[in-house]
Amino acid sequence: MESKSSCIEKYILECMLNNDSIKLSRAELANRFNCSPSQINYVLSTRFTHDRGFLVQSKRGGSGCINLMKIVGSEESILSQIYTGLCDIKSISYNKSSDIIYRLVRDGIISDRESMIISASISDKSLMNADGIVANVRVNILISIILELSRRTVNE
Amino acid sequence: MESKSSCIEKYILECMLNNDSIKLSRAELANRFNCSPSQINYVLSTRFTHDRGFLVQSKRGGSGCINLMKIVGSEESILSQIYTGLCDIKSISYNKSSDIIYRLVRDGIISDRESMIISASISDKSLMNADGIVANVRVNILISIILELSRRTVNE
DNA sequence: ATATATTAAAGGTCAAAGATAGTCAAATTA
DNA sequence: TAATTTGACTATCTTTGACCTTTAATATAT
DSSP states (O other): OOOHHHHHHHHHHHHTTTOSEEEEOHHHHHHHTTSOHHHHHHHHHHHSOTTTTEEEEEEOSTTOEEEEEEOOSTHHHHHHHHHHHHHTOSOOOHHHHHHHHHHHHHTTSSOHHHHHHHHHHTSTTTTTTSTTTHHHHHHHHHHHHHHHHHHHHHHO | OOOHHHHHHHHHHHHTTTOSEEEEOHHHHHHHTTSOHHHHHHHHHHHSOTTTTEEEEEEOSTTOEEEEEEOOOOHHHHHHHHHHHHHTOSOOOHHHHHHHHHHHHHTTSSOHHHHHHHHHHTSHHHHTTSTTTHHHHHHHHHHHHHHHHHHHHHHO
């Protein structure tokens, strides 16, 4: 017997057949499949991961919702490679980061100006307060940015 | 579904398209959108903040009204305003930061994409390792970026 | 006329209720 | 044992309502 989670996954995939981006209501889904709302989170976090080419964003509160996006386009694999690489490490130096940023510029994924913004945000100066964990924070910042860039490839 | 507050925000923004300053009637707005008057205050205080580059003044009593103004200025002066503001504080929340970024986009100082990169780099997720000093690190990142942007502005 | 009190017409504040979604760990199932 | 399911608790955003403050206009008293 197929698990409920798999059914939910299938259903969502069907919804995305003709859309690279859909809005979901967690409560509505949970209701439709007669499961707890948190199971929807479970499905999203196990089946709609970045590695599989998806991106999830959400808003709480009144008229909140979950935005599920499919990552498409030629940049996908490059970003995905970088993402995977970053997830495998706990910390990264400014210089090594610069290499990554350089590659993003070279491959036309980000502009010069964008590279400068990223460099500024992960500079030692920016992170000076993060005593001892500068390099860890830097990884997380890079990961967040890579995710955002992935989102961008969805939108156009 | 979009929240009523967002609709009201949009409406007000439209009214301001060709005016840096408009007069609003709280009661009239509440009536138009079929909401409680205090929801207008909510919209103003969450969407038309000073950080976003707006100024709200109001007068009570007979023929009272709300005066909503867009803070304008050259790119240089806006950046400098923001810089000064940031230097005065030791920490900043993600939401307040978002307001600043909103303003940078609104005033054409950064692109939408650039705003996404900045948001990603200062997100709680990015800074999660910075136990206890998340908001301090955030200020420093913003300052670094603003400085870089200023440098660019000057140089061309 | 002038000063003062009253009233009506704005707008403000704040906290509670409502509407979503997220997290995490325990219980269950395959 | 690993994957799934559930539920209690948390976080965030929106909407509403009761009560408060300010001001202009008007009525009233001198």
